[in-house]
Amino acid sequence: MQAATDACPGLLDLHPARDGAVARIRLPGGxxxxxxxxxxxxLASEFGDGNVDVTARGNVQLRGLRPGAGASLASRAAQAGLLxxxxxxxxxxITASPLSGLGGRPPLRRLVRALDAAIVADPALAALPGRFVFAVDDGTGGAAIARSDVGLRRTGRQAELLIAGCRAGILLPVRAxxxxxxxxxxxxxxxGVGTNVTRIRDLPGGGRAxxxxxxxxxxxxxxPDVGRLLLGALAAGEPGVxxxxxxxxxxxAAQLRLTGSLLHPAEVLRLAAAxxxxxxxxxxxxxxxxxxAGSGLLTSDEDTMSGVSSCSGMACGRSVADVRAxxxxxxxxxxxxxxxxxxxxGAPADADLIVATGPGSFLIGGKPAGITIAGMS
Ligand code: SF4
Structure with missing residues (x-):
C-alpha cells in the first residue's frame, strides 16, 4: 500500500519533470x-541523462528518464541489489553518520544493514511513506537525527531510541x-502514518502515542544536527579519507567513475547532506x-560554491526561476x-533559504532578498 500523501519518487514510482521522469534509488545510510x-x-547513463543527484538524505536520483523506461530500470536495479x-x-x-567506522569512530554499517533488512522483511512497513526516515547516529552526529521519525543513537554497547527526533528515555542494548x-x-x-500523514510528528499529539x-x-x-562536513582530506591521523x-x-558520469575509482575496495562511499x-x-x-583536480568536484571550503546548494530548478514544473543557473x-x-x-x-539543515517568487525576484527569510539578477526585472 502506498500513502495518498506520498509525493516522493522511487524506482517503481517515477515522477514527471520538465526534463523527463525522475527516479530515486534508496541507499540506506547513504x-x-x-x-x-x-x-x-x-543506470543513469543507460536510462537517463547520465547525471546523478545526491539528495539531502544520502539517496540518489536519476533524471531525464525516457518515457517507458520504468520497468526495465526497476528490473536492472533489482539485479544490481538496489531494489x-x-x-x-x-x-x-535510513540516514546515518557519514564518518562512522573511520578514524576510530564507532562502526554503523552492520547496524544499518540489519535495520534495512528488518524493514524489508516486514510487510506492514511497506506502508511507510517516502518522507518517513530512520536515522542511525554513531554519537558523532551527521545523521540529522533531530529530523528523523525513528532514530537510534549508539553509545558504546547501548543505543538510545528517539521518536520524532525527540528523546523518549528509551535506552537499549545494541542487539535490541x-x-x-x-x-x-x-x-x-x-x-496513522502512511494514510493521511507522512511523519510521526504530524500525528495527533506529535508522536507521544x-x-x-x-x-x-x-x-x-x-x-538540530547542523554540522556540515568540511571538504578535503580529513584532519590529522586520518589521511586515508x-x-x-x-x-x-x-x-x-565522469565524476561518478572518478569517485568510484578512488574508493578503497573494503569500504563504502558515504553520501551526505549538501x-x-x-x-x-x-x-x-x-x-x-x-x-x-579539474574534475569539477569541490575539494576545499575555500571554493565559493562550497556553501551553495539548490533544488532541481527549472526541471521541476513548480519552479518559477532558473535557480540552478x-x-x-x-x-x-x-x-x-x-x-x-x-x-x-533538499535544503540542508544548516542553510538559509532563498526562494524564487519570479524569474528574477527572491525572498530570504520571507523578506525581499535585495538582489538584482542581470537581465531580469
Ligand atoms: S521548484 Fe519547488 S517543488 Fe520544485 S524542486 Fe524546487 S523547491 Fe521543490
Whole structure:
C-alpha cells in the first residue's frame, strides 16, 4: 500500500519533470559499495541523462528518464541489489553518520544493514511513506537525527531510541535496537502514518502515542544536527579519507567513475547532506586530490560554491526561476540554498533559504532578498 500523501519518487514510482521522469534509488545510510556505485552510474547513463543527484538524505536520483523506461530500470536495479523489495521501494529511508567506522569512530554499517533488512522483511512497513526516515547516529552526529521519525543513537554497547527526533528515555542494548526501531515504525503505521500523514510528528499529539507504544516517556527535543562536513582530506591521523562535494548536488558520469575509482575496495562511499561524498581512499589523499583536480568536484571550503546548494530548478514544473543557473554565494549567508518555489526541497539543515517568487525576484527569510539578477526585472 502506498500513502495518498506520498509525493516522493522511487524506482517503481517515477515522477514527471520538465526534463523527463525522475527516479530515486534508496541507499540506506547513504552507504554505497563500489559495485553499487558503478551500477548507479550505468543506470543513469543507460536510462537517463547520465547525471546523478545526491539528495539531502544520502539517496540518489536519476533524471531525464525516457518515457517507458520504468520497468526495465526497476528490473536492472533489482539485479544490481538496489531494489531488494518492490513493496518497500520508498520505505528504505535510513540516514546515518557519514564518518562512522573511520578514524576510530564507532562502526554503523552492520547496524544499518540489519535495520534495512528488518524493514524489508516486514510487510506492514511497506506502508511507510517516502518522507518517513530512520536515522542511525554513531554519537558523532551527521545523521540529522533531530529530523528523523525513528532514530537510534549508539553509545558504546547501548543505543538510545528517539521518536520524532525527540528523546523518549528509551535506552537499549545494541542487539535490541533494530527490533525496537521496527516496533516503533509499526506503531507509527498503526496510528496513522502512511494514510493521511507522512511523519510521526504530524500525528495527533506529535508522536507521544508512538513513544508510549515503544515504552517511552514524554518527548524531549534534541538540538538540530547542523554540522556540515568540511571538504578535503580529513584532519590529522586520518589521511586515508577525503570529503568531496558535488556542485549543487549533481554528479556527472565522469565524476561518478572518478569517485568510484578512488574508493578503497573494503569500504563504502558515504553520501551526505549538501552533496558531500566521503571517500575512504585506495590511494593517498595527495594522489586523490591530484586526480580530482579539474574534475569539477569541490575539494576545499575555500571554493565559493562550497556553501551553495539548490533544488532541481527549472526541471521541476513548480519552479518559477532558473535557480540552478542563478545559484551563487550570498553575502551574510555562508550557507545558502536556492529554491525555485516555497517548498524548499533538499535544503540542508544548516542553510538559509532563498526562494524564487519570479524569474528574477527572491525572498530570504520571507523578506525581499535585495538582489538584482542581470537581465531580469
Ligand atoms: S523547491 Fe519547488 S521548484 Fe524546487 S524542486 Fe521543490 S517543488 Fe520544485
Amino acid at each position: 552507504y554505497v559499495t563500489g559495485r553499487q556505485w558503478a551500477a548507479v552510474a550505468a 531488494p523489495s518492490g513493496a518497500h521501494d520508498r520505505a528504505r529511508n 535496537a533494530v527490533p525496537a526501531a521496527i516496533a516503533a515504525a509499526r506503531a507509527a503505521v498503526r496510528l 508512538v513513544a508510549t507504544a515503544a515504552g517511552g516517556a514524554p518527548l524531549a527535543a534534541v538540538p 577525503l570529503v568531496a562535494g558535488a556542485r549543487l548536488g549533481r554528479l556527472t 552533496g558531500r561524498i566521503v571517500i575512504p581512499l585506495a590511494v593517498t589523499a595527495a594522489d586523490a586530490l591530484a586526480r580530482l 542563478l545559484a551563487r554565494p550570498m553575502p551574510g549567508h555562508p550557507r545558502i540554498h536556492w529554491a525555485g518555489c516555497a517548498r524548499g526541497c
